[in-house]
Amino acid sequence: MNLITRNTDYAIRALIYMAGAAPELVSATDLVRDLGLPRPFIRKILQELQKAGFLYSIKGKNGGFQLAVAPEKLRLVDLILLFQGPVSMGDCLLRKKICACTQTCPLRLELKKIEAMAVAHLQNVTVAFLMKG
Amino acid sequence: MNLITRNTDYAIRALIYMAGAAPELVSATDLVRDLGLPRPFIRKILQELQKAGFLYSIKGKNGGFQLAVAPEKLRLVDLILLFQGPVSMGDCLLRKKICACTQTCPLRLELKKIEAMAVAHLQNVTVAFLMKG
DNA sequence: TAAAATGATACTATAATGGTATCATTCTGT
DNA sequence: ACAGAATGATACCATTATAGTATCATTTTA
Ligand code: FES
Ligand code: FES
Numbered sequence: 417m418n419l420i421t422r423n424t425d426y427a428i429r430a431l432i433y434m435a436g437a438a439p440e441l442v443s444a445t446d447l448v449r450d451l452g453l454p455r456p457f458i459r460k461i462l463q464e465l466q467k468a469g470f471l472y473s474i475k476g477k478n479g480g481f482q483l484a485v486a487p488e489k490l491r492l493v494d495l496i497l498l499f500q501g502p503v504s505m506g507d508c509l510l511r512k513k514i515c516a517c518t519q520t521c522p523l524r525l526e527l528k529k530i531e532a533m534a535v536a537h538l539q540n541v542t543v544a545f546l547m548k549g
Numbered sequence: 550m551n552l553i554t555r556n557t558d559y560a561i562r563a564l565i566y567m568a569g570a571a572p573e574l575v576s577a578t579d580l581v582r583d584l585g586l587p588r589p590f591i592r593k594i595l596q597e598l599q600k601a602g603f604l605y606s607i608k609g610k611n612g613g614f615q616l617a618v619a620p621e622k623l624r625l626v627d628l629i630l631l632f633q634g635p636v637s638m639g640d641c642l643l644r645k646k647i648c649a650c651t652q653t654c655p656l657r658l659e660l661k662k663i664e665a666m667a668v669a670h671l672q673n674v675t676v677a678f679l680m681k682g
Numbered sequence: 683t684a685a686a687a688t689g690a691t692a693c694t695a696t697a698a699t700g701g702t703a704t705c706a707t708t709c710t711g712t
Numbered sequence: 713a714c715a716g717a718a719t720g721a722t723a724c725c726a727t728t729a730t731a732g733t734a735t736c737a738t739t740t741t742a
Pocket of ligand 1 (some may be wrong): 481508510515516517518519521522523524
């Protein structure tokens with residue numbers, strides 16, 4: 417069980433790379449060369465990041481991407497949201513129709529606590545933070 | 550992204566039910582009737598719980614299962630371990646061969662912190678605890 | 683001895699993840 | 713003008729994990 421999936425992971429690497437390269441444009445080609453990521457996959461990821469407003473893109477020859485958000489404001493939790501959906505570790509699995517007891521079920525309560533801790537922690541993890549390490 | 554999967558979830562429900570029914574034996578038939586779980590699936594789960602030493606089983610007509618461990622010692626984290634493998638949210642996804650930087654990578658460090666918090670919390674969640682709620 | 687239970691094991695279906703592949707469009711340098 | 717290098721949009725495919733089913737053998741009791 418992994419907290420982040422590959423697209424999220426690759427997105428982070430790409431964003432850190434771009435933050436370091438700023439204000440230069442970074443192309444998919446650059447990322448493939450320097451980070452060794454599979455080209456079509458990282459292309460798709462970049463397009464999703466652009467659509468979501470995290471990247472500014474310039475088309476055509478010598479084009480590429482730039483961060484559209486300051487590294488301090490680029491939170492891991494938002495990337496997870498984009499690529500994996502909302503962080504919710506405590507959904508009831510018993511029935512599709514949500515259990516009447518969801519609010520009181522002690523198991524869900526505990527799982528929700530863990531979820532809350534995780535999200536709180538993730539709020540502090542930004543691209544800027546990860547660059548320091 | 551869910552912290553626990555269905556087999557873990559069903560296992561917990563079954564164990565709570567058994568704890569409540571003790572010292573009576575509980576059969577798969579009972580669980581299907583009272584908890585509405587799919588029969589072949591819960592059967593498999595019960596067999597895994599028995600193999601792992603969480604249940605004591607009696608074969609033959611009027612047979613069934615009993616807890617082999619006190620409810621206070623039956624921890625959710627151990628069930629997760631059994632059905633989902635070790636809780637490890639921060640494995641490096643970049644390469645199969647573990648990154649040289651795993652120990653210093655700031656991203657892994659943060660994910661491992663979250664993992665540690667989650668595990669610590671899960672240690673306190675036992676079948677006995679869940680019965681109170 | 684039939685019925686009801688578990689033990690063991692193999693198989694299947696669905697969904698999520700992790701990608702590829704293609705074509706259209708845009709921009710730049712020559 | 714135009715070739716080449718880049719992104720945009722979209723459809724498709726492969727692998728893995730999850731969530732189950734199905735079957736037959738064995739044990740026990742009424
Ligand atoms: S059984 Fe649905 S929330 Fe507890
Ligand atoms: S890149 Fe492998 S641990 Fe950070």
